[in-house]
Amino acid sequence: EVQLVQSGAEVKKPGESLKISCKASGYSFSTDWIGWVRQMPGKGLEWMGIIYPGDSETRYSPSFEGQVTISADKSISTAYLQWSSLKASDTAIYYCARLLLWFGEKPARYFDPWGQGTLVTVSS
């Protein structure tokens, strides 16, 4: 069974750093992209970025470029999302998800499965 298990909830102060994790199992971690999605309180899903663990190639949404860092350690099948200096506006649930690709009549890229989510609360 393909599964993504995320690290637990975090409470941090503005200006602090943070790294949350997403451990994959049940598939070849190195050969599938894996991504991060933000959901702010009461709001919709926002596509943040993806990483290919095989060579650590990353793609970021313009909205998140420079704001977060996505990384992966293929030796332990784990992806990470990190901040160097948190802001109150980073308060959200963060989901990791495997990105699957298909190239038919048109390309398809979709997330499946999703992790359970990590709640990050940033408050002074």
Add this chain to the structure above:
Amino acid sequence: QSVLTQPPSVSAAPGQKVTISCSGSSSNIGSNYVSWYQQLPGTAPKLLIYENNKRPSGIPDRFSVSKSDTSATLAITGLQTGDEADYYCGTWDSSLSAGVFGGGTKLTVL
């Protein structure tokens, strides 16, 4: 402001049909397949429809999609109270070189 536009809410009675639209442009829906996700209250999103109208194992055929050039529509027939959830469309945007989601649609089964 999301790149993909969805209605904020839709509603219908049990047993009825409802449709949820997702409008984009030539750089996203016009050149990539759309996927749909269901997010039940308090849970993580779940893949509902992918590629060319495919459903993951366990998703009933009450869920289907149709598409035109730059828009896609999710249809749910035989509505059940358990279908009450937020629904999101998503795809790749070739101009952004990144994925995008719609703003989400809250389905209420009256």
